[in-house]
Amino acid sequence: MSEPSIAVTGCTGKLGGRVARQLAGKGVPQRLIVRDEKRAPRLPGAGVHVATYQDRGALSRALEGMRTVLFVSAKESPTRLDEHFAFIETAASVGVQTLVYTSFQGAAPHATFTFARDHWATEQKLREQRFASVILRDSLYLDFLPMLAGEDGIIRGPAGNGRVAAVAQSDIADVATAVLLHPEPHRGQTYSLTGPSALSFDDIAQVLTRRLGKPIRYYAESIDEAYRSRAHYGAPQWQVDAWVSTYTAIASGEMSAVTSDVERVTGHPPLGLEDLPLSPA
Known part of the structure; x- marks a missing residue:
């Protein structure tokens, strides 16, 4: 087997893991960059390097010789941008x-x-860097929608009547894999990855009711109600702001655009909520 030229980060998570498995399934050698070697998937043709995004020494060794890299965004935190910038600068170097x-x-x-x-x-x-980039602007994960309902079957959030063109993680992985395998035609491109339609939360509740076999409904919170209903988690303010603003961004129409980019890159249409594999309640 030839030496790898593709590196995948985030492979202990769902998205990066999907991409790594797809590459392995195609017999493509790759390098997996992980923070914890014990959690790295064991895949044929995949070497493992341990590095964090901010450990420039270890990251330099992990990225050495790699031509194409899947850069999965870091875990949400106040230091996320510092981690991203360190990763980008190291990759360029x-x-x-x-x-x-x-x-x-x-x-x-x-x-x-x-x-x-x-x-x-x-x-x-x-x-700003010397290399080419391919930006995958993912909509809200379609896979996340069934988890939004509380134990009482109610989805609560200040999304009003806004719509979201949520995209399946499997479709994002298919796009990422296609780009990693043949990056040349995609360099410099920004793709907006969405599902086949934009759904309101009333629409989402109706589909989930039918597919999960239990009643699900949507309650449109006010912004004040949204902050109060999430206070019991004891999360830091920046995290609660993010949770609430996910819904207010939908209310403002910022996630409603539907594109054909998934099909344009992969050759197949994206999954909708009706098609997403679900575990019955």
Whole structure:
């Protein structure tokens, strides 16, 4: 087997793990970059390097010789941008040619969803570097929607009548895999990855009621209600702001655009909520 030229980060998570397994299934050698070697998937043709995004020495060794890298965004935290910038600078310093970055739909400096601002800043940093980038602006994960209902079957959030074009993680992984395998035609592109339609939370509740076999409904909270209903988690303010702003971004229409980018890159249409594999209640 030839030496790998593709590296995958985030492979202990769902998205990066899907990509790593797809590459392995195609017989493609790869390098997995992980923080914890014990959690790394054991895949044929995959070597494992341990490094965090901010450990420039270990990261340089992990990225050395890699031409194309899947850069899965870091865990949400107040230091996330520092981690992203360190990763990008290190990748540039060792000669990576193409970084494939998982961003967010509607990334902008004044986006309603607070973390979309971090994604925008990361995109700008990528554009400043010497290598090419491919930006995958993922909508809200379709896989996340069934988990939004509480034990009482109610989805609560200040999304009003807004709509979201949520995308399945499997479709994002298919796009990322296609780009990693043949990066040349995608370099410099920004793809907005969405599902086949934009759904309101009333729509989502109706589909989940039918598919899960139990009643699900949506309650449109006010912003004050949203903060109060999440206070019992004891999360830091920046985290609660992000939770609430996910819904207010939907209310403002910032996640409603539907694109054909999944099909354009992969050749197959994206999954909708009706098609997403679910475990019955």
